[in-house]
Amino acid sequence: MLIAVIICAYTEERWDDLVAAVASLRRQTLLPSEIIIVIDHNKQLFERARAQFADATVVENKAARGLSGARNTGLEIARGDLIAFLDDDAEAAPDWLERLCDCSTDPKVLGVGGTVVPRWLGKRPNWFPSEFYWVVGCTYQHIPDQPIVVRNPYGGCTCIKQEVFQTIGGFREGIGRIGTVPMGGEETELSIRATQHWPEKVFLYEPRALIYHRIPAQRARWHYFLSRCYAEGISKATITKFVGAKDSLSSERAYTTQMLPRGVCKGITDALLRRDPSGFLRAGAIIAGLVTTTAGYVKGSLKRQPLPTASPAANQDKPSLGVGKGNVSR
Template sequence: MSESVAVTVALACHSEERLPGIRAAIDSVQRQSHRPAGIVVAVDHNAALGAVLRAEFPSVVVVGNDGPNRGASATRNVAAARARTPLIAFLDDDEVAAPTWLAGLVAPFEDAYVVGTGGRYRPVWNHRRPFWFPDEFGWVVGAHYKGMPTTTARVRNVWAGSMAVRADVFRAVGGFRTGFGKVGDVSRPEDTDLCIRMAAERQGHWVYVPRAIVDHEVPAYRASLRFFAGRCYAEGVGKIEMRAALRDLPDALGDEQTYVTRTVPLGLARNVATGRLDRAAAMALGIACAAAGAASASWAARRTGAPRPRITAGSGSA
């Protein structure tokens, strides 16, 4: 199946400032060992950028997200709507896929119970990695982190920028939940939300494929301690909001509990034992900020008394 199955690659973008990255991402898809059946680029409310991409990439389908919903989730849904293949893969505009990326993502679909797959994020720091940055917190900048599987493995969720899905299951749940993901400076775990809903829809599972690699750009501003703390805080907020929305579905925060009770303590002990107190301190700060975000979101929900919308397996918006 992996050699013959058709897959469309969907890419979302929004700004001319990212043109070099968009070009590199598209070029990397065109060089895949597993040739995609098509490439669809969706542009978020930016007709000028869409015109540039149509002129530069005549073989690529370029569509506009001109609807009421902005952001990565809505724009990915617009791209996915144009796919006519059984599989859809997603790549972000600040990533470059390795030549075997798509082949790696497609291979696990030989198992009928696999609803989606995801690959490994390899960070490309525009500024050198900070000396204090802990290995267990790669997720803060969109990179693999210590504690993730090192071989192909079943997982609860993967990340949206390097993901392949069964198109029928993706559409059955309504795609990415709009208004919940990345819109402006707000970041919520739209990919985890999607993964949980898709798995519940078909009683299936997700597979992480570390050999399916993307190089993910890490801008210089993300190398600051301020960004680190803010991103950890946002993660705490987002996961509590996700749990409230998915309260009818199982295991919403099981991976986070394992991370906090196993991965983080092991990392703290290792860094203290090796004299890396800077990294141990950063880990403690990150957990404290995430906990503060979670507490803030929980308090806000109780204070307003307004029930969160209940999200079932088929409650997306594609």
């Protein structure tokens, strides 16, 4: 089974991270059949990557600027039976691809995601609650002992069957991250769209498929925390307009009614019984994060519904993969 891995990059500020990400793919116990690096509208970075990664496919994003367009550009040229995605600021454990591939052999599985472990480049703030690790792109839920069914995997640590993209289209533009704008949710919308098309099939979370995600100091600040929460609320509202509230908010209901209250109680308990004053701060951060995310959702819900990015030939509302090939280097 052929596995293509797509890495998207947009800034030279993360050059060393990109080099480390590609190096981690070359150390895999199951080597990818091809590594595709998509540069998002940055000519200088494209030229540098083309010179550095001679054994990879380097292509410029010819779709709309942003993570969704860059991933779709990579999908246009990927030839694998499985398409994996790795963030440009993350390193994959040596058995990452092998574990994802093993779970993908089941015909009922559409895709598999793994665990994203934070690698703080500075000190982790005492106020930062683990329940909000998604703010920095890391796994926030309880880590199980074996693979479990999930609504959607994390986009920068996942492997999806090529059949999914060929049938329902690629990532919807206008939802995901664009440069440093902290939006998200493009993988959520795609996963929901896939399971709506194949209600008998699932996505899995394989907890032993690990990547290590670098968290720079600026993402460990209060301002980034709140801005990311607000943007997430807007993203969820946008996704709801495309796939409906029932599916788009299914995981969030359990998260807000079960996980977050437990987190608040734990923070208060840490402060009162374990003499950890920062427990109050973590409890407060959970409440502030929830309020801010909800505000973003309300704001996004009031916005006019965005026009879908659809293939002219499609009979259903699916994003097109009809982008140009771009400048490719091997």
